[in-house]
Every structure is written in structure tokens, then in C-alpha cells.
Amino acid sequence: MDNSGTPSRHVLFLNWRDTTNPEGGGSEVYIERIAAELVTAGNQVTLICAAHGNAGPSSTTPEGVHVLRRGSRHTVYARAALTCLAGRLGLGPLGRRGLGRPDLVVDVCNGVPFFAPLYAGRPVVALVHHVHREQWPVVFGKWMARFGWWIESWLAVRLYRRCRYVTVSEASRAELAQLGVDADRIDVVPNGTPPVTGPPLPRTPHPSLLVLGRLVPHKRVEIALRTVAALVDELPDLELVVAGQGWWEAPLRELCGSLGITDHVRFTGFISEEEKHAVLSSAWVALTPSLKEGWGLTIVEAAARSTPTVAFRYAGGVAEAMVDTHTGLLVDDEEEFTAVVRELLADDVRRKAMGEAALAHASRFTWAATGARFAQLVAQLTGRAG
Template identity: 65%
Template sequence: MPGHVLFLNWRDTSNREGGGSEVYVERIAAELVTQGFHATLFCAAHRDAPAEETNPAGVRIVRRGGRHTVYLWAALCYLAGALGVGPLAARRGGRPDILVDVCNGLPFLAPLWARRPVVKLIHHVHREQWPVVLPPWAARFGWWIESSVAVRIYRRCRYVTVSEATRRELATLGVPPEQVAVVHNGTPELPRTDAERAPFPLLVTLNRLVPHKRVEVALQAVAALADELPQLRLVVAGQGWWESHLREVATELGIADRVDFRGFVTEEEKAALLASAWVALTPSLKEGWGLTIVEAGAAGTPTVAFREAGGVAEAVVDGRTGLLADDLDDYLKNVRTLLHDHELRQEMGAQARRHAGSFTWQVAGKNFASLLETADSPRRVQRRGEPSYLVP
């Protein structure tokens, strides 16, 4: 069925606030290009990239609007394209045959304005994040949009998510499980590195520095283990507006000299960092999958994460490729266990490498293409008793 697929996402990977969602969207789009699709990504504009470009994988990227206005710009550009003008006009690559509406809390509400099939891509439900990042009134409004309004607007659309955990949680919002397909992330190929395991206990956490990533937990782990492991160090890789607060916490805990806030790291730097770390920490409140977990696994590094943090319970095979914690005390205990038990750490690292290798972008791309082939228009008229979609 190859045609033109339009992805709507609030950011792209060149955006300084981009993360795993952006990696997933662009890698899937790139795989679709290899299968004969034309792929366009519409996202917010930012200072680090041009308004329009085609990336090396052949995905056209259109950037308009900002953090909050990209949603309106998407609708306006799509409707203008129907009139033959603007960046989404037919002369600029063909009118989209299908839209993939990526929901990072707030969706683009494409079924309201797009007369094409719409697939809703959601990495995880944001129930826990809203009150962490927004004032109470705004958090309640955002959750109402995500959990009620959006569910109704997308009721006839196919859904795709990256973990069974999210599929189950969507069911609690009223989205039938048979309407949701799971397409896992692939494991990104890290550049080759000559880096070796550090001769001292080294922890690493790769995150956007925002409250719901809970990097404070990683800092608390260092503080709790500092006396028994005098050489213990932590590298915090990533950037974000929460960094100043995290630096203050490190100072308050008396571990500022043990924590390296590395900021943005290149793929080469990330590969070296993961290869040299003893343990990777993912203390996030919620993840759809946990891309950094399998990246660490590809480097033979086990991860400690929280059991109730969504898809991480699938990215980490508890007791085999890392350890899952039930609460903060359990988290600190698991970090201590891995740092002290060399043989266990080595065995889990080897298992993590094999587990990470079982997820490929090629398979993910083929599964996503199959999903697109069965997507139908959200405006179609259903017969009474007819299921919205049948997902194998």
C-alpha cells in the first residue's frame, strides 16, 4: 500500500527537548521510507534546525509553530495543503494518505480536521505526569483532555503503542484492547567504542532533565552509598530546565563532587558512557518503553528501574537483565546489590545484551506498515455491532 504518511509530533530529534518518543517516530518513518512510503514529519520549529529539510533517511521534516502552537499550525497547514498551498500541498510531496497523530499528553485531534485515516500513537498514559509538571488546575484540564475528550475523538481510530503495559492502561480509559496494536521500539545501534568498564563504581542516568524523570532518586542512591563506596561516581547525561534544581539537590546531599552533569551527549559519547558504567539508572515516574534501558543493555550494562513505571517492566526483565524496585528503599537496595555483586552484574549485563538484540527497527517498521494497511477513516459510518478494528 505504500503512500504518503504524515507524522504529527510535538518535537523532532534535533530539538534539545527531544527524547525517546522522537527517536521512535523518526526511526519508524525511516523504515517506512525503505518500504516505499513517502514520510513527512510535522513538528514544532526551534532554533537548531531549518523550517524544512529532508533528513539522511529520506524523511521530510516540516517545522512550524512552537511548544504550544504546533498543534494549531498542524491543522492550518494540513487544511491549506488541501487548497494547494503551504508546506503540505500536493506539489510539496503529495497529499497525505494517512496521518499518525502522536500523543505526548496532548494529541493533535487530527480526526476533527483530517479527512484521511488517522492512527493514534501513544507511548504511555500521562496520568502521573500531569500533577508533577503543571499547576493543579492545568493538570486536571490536561488529564481531562487525555483521558476523556481524546478517547471520544479517537474512538474509531486505530491505536498503536510501544508496550503491553500502555495497552492495558488504555483499556482502563475505555479504549478496547483489540483496537490497540503494540509495536515495540527497536534497539538503536550505538557507535563502536573502545571504552572499557570504569575501574571504580560508576552509575549513569540518561534523561531529559525534567521533574517526572526523577533524577533525584539517582542522586539519593549516590548519597546512600557514598560511605561504603568512596569512589562511587554518577554521570547525569541530558539537559533540561530542571538541571539547576538537581544541582542544588546534589549540593544539599553533599555529593556535588561525585556527580558529573554532562549535559547533551553525542551518540559516540553515549556509547562510551554506557560501556564504561557499572549500572544504568532509570528512576522515571512513567515510560512507554524505556529506550535508554535497551541502549544500556546493548552495551552490556544492567538497569535498575521502578516496577510500576509502565513499559520499563518489559524493557527490563526483572532478575535477568536488571532489577525492578517497588519503592525508594527497594530501589536503593537494588543499586547496592548490583554494585557489590560483580558476578551478578556481569551475568545480567550479558543477558541484557541478548535481550536488547532481540528488538530491531526493521521488524518494528514492518509491523507498523502492516498496521497502516488496515487503518480506516475515522469518519466512516459503522454498521451497528461492527467492531472498530480487529488487531491480530
């Protein structure tokens, strides 16, 4: 029971990564924050994710979320199923003497789902940040991309036909509906914005741009690099900070060399929260050249530091994470992307006004409100389960 007398529920998240994973990103932040809010509301929360070298096989976060790391990025799906099946038999960490069987399973579908309805024995929520239609061919070869898209667009829709869905934007909700998911089974629970705890910091004295996120092909950092190459002759002290890590870093560094902009681009690698605050606060403009985002967490994080963002109009939830022409700018192609970045860097008055509007917009999204919406859904589903 929590302090209000409401029965405590055990919620199990199945996700391929956690935030300590070197390849973790916005999806993992969302899960971590939702899980923490559920614990605050009096629930027990467990996360099963892939093992990695940055953390042991099990741990408990400062907020009280139990994390079980099993398998690799490919075998975590099978290990999660085995752990759940063992729990149903009263064995393993989810058995009678361990954490206990969950009341609800949240299956986080990052393209490939965990197929939880086949083995969970409990109500299942399918959590989908966005549909990966455009990303499959960018990340995988032709046949693997076709197979992955078949799983996401045909098999998963049928497997989860009796499950509730949660997604983070109306854009993703519409795409799921287009795949055949009943719209009335989809709840939109957007990201929150972490509170800004660092002190106010000045902008760089020179024109500066920022890309924040994982370095993988579908983030399209190449567009930001080509933008710098197009502007550097007229802005010789222009700097781009690429903050984040990922397996695509080497090709990006090679492109910097071929474009002749190596001295204008700084790769930070992994950054702490303090360092992230510094780069978000000091940049003149943030760039989100990503092909697709379920929401656009980095856009709102930049907004919380009064930094406007340039992104692509067709990239899913980014159009909801900002207010076009007010807190940032949405464009339709790479040529326009470069053009509006040039305009914002040259117009101090407009850029600062957008930053102030962005700050006000970001204040609308809090993790407390997001967690409360998710907790309400948990209560509804576990209540129905009896």
C-alpha cells in the same frame, strides 16, 4: 511505487518535537526510526513538529523524511491543523505542488493530542507511548493538571473512538483499555534497539552509575542523587553520570550541593551518539528512576552494551524492556532502589551475568522488525481507505 510494485503511500506524522529539538527524547527517537523504516519500505514520510533554534523551518533527514517545523511548543498544534487544512485546498507544503496530501496521518499524543480527526480528511492513527495520569500533577499545577488529564482520559478517547491506536508496550495497551479504548483497536509496536557501532569499551575502574535521558521532573533524577548520597560513605570513589539536558538541570545541581555530592556527580549536558556509547558501556549499572515510561528505550540501549538497569516496577513499560532479576532489577520504592544498587555494585559476578543476559535480551528488538510491523499497519489502513 516501491521496488516490489507496492503503491507508495504518504504518511504524515504530527509530533510536538523532532530529534534535533533540545527537548527531544525517546518519543522522538521512536518517530524518527519508524519514519526512516517506512521510507526504506518505499513510502513517503513527512513530519510536522514545533520550530526551534537548532534547525530551520524545513529539512530532509539523511533517510529521506521531510520535516516541517511550524509554531512553538504550544502553537504547533494549531499550525499543524492549518497546514493540513491548506493541503486539502491544494495549498502550502502539503498542496498539489508540494509534498502532496497524505494517505494516513499519525497523531502522536504526548498527553495532548493534535485533534487530527477534526481536520485531517484522511485515516488517523493515534500513537500513544504511555498514559500520563501520574505525570500531570508533577509537571503542572493543580488546575492545569486536571484539565490536561480530562483531555487525555475523556475527550481524546471519544474524539479518536473510530481510530486505530498504536502503543509501545502491553502495559500502555492495558492502560488505554482502562480509559475506554477498545482493546482490539490497539496495536503494540515496541521500540527497536539502535545497532552498537562503537568499539567495546572497558568499565570504569571505580564504581559508576548512569542516568540517561531528558532532565525533567518526572524522570526523578533526584532519586539517583539521593542513592549516591546514601552510598558515598561506603563507596568514596562512587561516580554518577547524568547524561542529557533539560530545564530541570539547575534544581538537580542545587540538590547535589545540599546533599554534599557535587564531586561525585557529573552532568554531561547534550551528548553525541559516540559519547552515549561511551557512558553506556563504561557504567557499572544504569538507573531509570522515572515515574512512567511507555517502554524504556534507555534500558534496552544500556542492555545492548551489557549494562544492567535498576528501575521501578510500577513505571509502565519498563517491566517489558527488561526481565526482572535476569537483565536488571525492578523495585517498589526508593529504599529498595538504593538497597539493590548497593547490592549490584558489590557483586561483580551477579552484575556481569545480568549484563550478558541483558545483551541477549536487547538483540530481540530491532528497528527493522518494528518498522515492518508499522508498515503493515499503514498498508492495512490505507488499503481499507480505498
